[in-house]
Amino acid sequence: xxxxxxxEVTRRTLGRGVxxxxxxxxxxxKPLRWPLGVDPATLQGRxxxxxxxxxxxxxxxxxxxxxxDAPVGGxxxxxxxxxxxxxxxxxxxxxxxxxxxxxxxxxxxxxxxxDPRRFxxxxxxxxxxxxxxxxxxxxxxxxxxxxxxxxxxxRTAMAGRRASIKEVLxxxxxxxxxxxxxxxxxxxxxxxDPRTPAGELGAVRCRRLAQxxxxxxxxxxxxxxxxxxxxxxxxxxxxxxxxxxxxxDRAGEPCPRCEHPIRRIVQGQRATYFCARCQR
DNA sequence: CATTCCGCCTGTAAGC
DNA sequence: TGCTTACAGGCGGAAT
Numbered sequence: 001x002x003x004x005x006x007x008e009v010t011r012r013t014l015g016r017g018v019x020x021x022x023x024x025x026x027x028x029x030k031p032l033r034w035p036l037g038v039d040p041a042t043l044q045g046r047x048x049x050x051x052x053x054x055x056x057x058x059x060x061x062x063x064x065x066x067x068x069d070a071p072v073g074g075x076x077x078x079x080x081x082x083x084x085x086x087x088x089x090x091x092x093x094x095x096x097x098x099x100x101x102x103x104x105x106x107x108x109x110x111x112x113x114x115d116p117r118r119f120x121x122x123x124x125x126x127x128x129x130x131x132x133x134x135x136x137x138x139x140x141x142x143x144x145x146x147x148x149x150x151x152x153x154x155r156t157a158m159a160g161r162r163a164s165i166k167e168v169l170x171x172x173x174x175x176x177x178x179x180x181x182x183x184x185x186x187x188x189x190x191x192x193d194p195r196t197p198a199g200e201l202g203a204v205r206c207r208r209l210a211q212x213x214x215x216x217x218x219x220x221x222x223x224x225x226x227x228x229x230x231x232x233x234x235x236x237x238x239x240x241x242x243x244x245x246x247x248x249d250r251a252g253e254p255c256p257r258c259e260h261p262i263r264r265i266v267q268g269q270r271a272t273y274f275c276a277r278c279q280r
Numbered sequence: 281c282a283t284t285c286c287g288c289c290t291g292t293a294a295g296c
Numbered sequence: 297t298g299c300t301t302a303c304a305g306g307c308g309g310a311a312t
Binding site (some may be wrong): 001002003033058078079080081082117119120134136139170171172179180269270271 | 304305306307308
């Protein structure tokens, strides 16, 4: 499932190829989570700017069109559960398959969103700080890879929260980017019991968690992300982080640190994997 | 305000 | 073998 590293890998691999290209048109397939919100024909002639990422959202600026008064805007992309973005340079591009639900035709190739479960979205917005993008980005927490993020910022953001640290990490309103895989992995690395109420974590453990979260996300980006089934980067290549995950989806296997069997519990209707001996 | 739950999807696997 | 059911999960929005 695409979490921060997968979106960042997509941003890098897609941005390298598509930035500066001209939009030629778009094809809208089956409905995604939200409607595009604009007539695809109005995108024609716009120039693709630098891709940026906020949490698991990708922002693609589309500069003014051929007419001088055309507003600057962009597309906000989300990969949902099973989405991936490819840049297809072949001419003509391969015909869309049954799970290809959006094509952005550009002078550099086709940006194609493949998303079997259709939890993803592509939404037009006139700016990232105007609706509908603003509404979707408004409640997001700290960027874990930004300079300002540390244990203090994390602790402040979680003050008073009685929900478990695992659920707060997943909620994305204290810190963004961790989904089910990286939340379990970061908690394992930091030795914190996923059931601990988030507000009870002191300065020391918050600092450790912030550091471990950064590390695990950074390593995952360097490994091209995690590919359990669907994820591919813009060139169609899989990630390899799943090979070094220490607890995720490893219930019953020995803990890599202490050999104690890894447990699987359910928190907020989601699976959590942890070592009950190493994590307290 | 904080927290919990629902619903959107479809591929996969377990159960009958 | 074939059908049914359960499950996985990101996350906004409604309900509590």
